[in-house]
Amino acid sequence: MTEHVSLALSAAERSCRSKGLALTPVRKRVLQLLLESQAPVKAYDLLAALKPGGGAQPPTVYRALDFLTRAGLVHRIEALNAYTACLHADGHGSAELYICEDCGQVEERHRKISGEAGPGGFLISRSVIEHYGRCSDCASAQASA
C-alpha cells in the first residue's frame, strides 16, 4: 500500500470515529480500492476486486458505496456510473469534478453551493457538477503529437 493511501485510510477512520460511524472492514476495503485507483471505478469492478472468487454480491458493494458517499469519503460520478475517493476528507457538501477523458484522472474542487439560490428563487440542496475534457498533461501531450 502506498503511503498516501494508508494516510487517507487513517484519516477516514478518524473522521468516522468522530462522527460515530462504523468504518467496517468491507467499507474500508472498498475505500482502499478506490484510493488505489488512478481513475474512477465502476461498482461491478469493485465487486470483482473485492472477492476474486466471485463470492461477493452486488448489494455488498452498493451498500458500502452508499455509506462512503453519505460519509463524504467517496463521490459518485453520475455521467460515468463510477466512483472515486474524495481527497478532501473534510466532506463539506458539493464537489466540482474535472474528469480527464484521456487518462481518467479526476481533479476535485469544492464549492459550497447547498443553500444557495438559483434563478427565480430556486433553492439548491445538492449539485452535480462534472466537467469533462483534458487535464493539462494530456492536453500538452496531445498538442505535441
Next chain:
Amino acid sequence: MTEHVSLALSAAERSCRSKGLALTPVRKRVLQLLLESQAPVKAYDLLAALKPGGGAQPPTVYRALDFLTRAGLVHRIEALNAYTACLHADGHGSAELYICEDCGQVEERHRKISGEAGPGGFLISRSVIEHYGRCSDCASAQASA
C-alpha cells in the same frame, strides 16, 4: 396538443431542416412526448408511451434520444437517467439545469463553458451541471405548510 408544444415542434423542424438533419416521425413523436411532460421522462416510459401495444423496442427510443440530444433538442439528466426537452432551441453547448425534487419541473440556464479552462490548465470540452432542490413555488408551499 397545447400551443407551446406545437410551436416548439415546428421550431425543431425548422432547426433540423436548416442543419440537414431528418426529424423523422419517431424522433418527432419522442420530442413531442418530452415537450408534453412537465417533468423529466425515463427512456422506458417513453418506450411504453410510444407504442402502447408494447411493440417498440429499446433501441428505437435510445436512437431517437441520441439524435435529439446531439441535435441539441433534448437534455439527458445524468443523475436521474431521464430526459427533458430543451426549451432554448438555439442549442449552444452546455446547459445548467435546476431540477425541483418536489414537482419535477426543470429550469434551464445556458452557460458557454466548452473551451474554458479549469484549474491547473484543465481544458473543458463538456460539462454536466445539475442542481437539485426546490423551485420557488414548491419552496413557498412547503414553508406555508
Next chain:
DNA sequence: CTCCGGGATGTTATATTGTTGCGCCAAGGG
C-alpha cells in the same frame, strides 16, 4: 429504369447497472 449506397428503423438477444427481500449473526443495553 435499374441498381446501388447510406441512413433510418425493426428485431433479437445480451450486457450493464442497481434494488428488494429475507435471514443470520454479533454487539450493546436493559
Next chain:
DNA sequence: CCCTTGGCGCAACAATATAACATCCCGGAG
C-alpha cells in the same frame, strides 16, 4: 439473559442500455 439494531450474505429480480444483424426506403449514378 433477551431483545433490538446495524451490518452483512445470499438469491432473485428490476431497470437501464447496447450489440449485432436484417430490412426498408429514398435519392443519385449509370
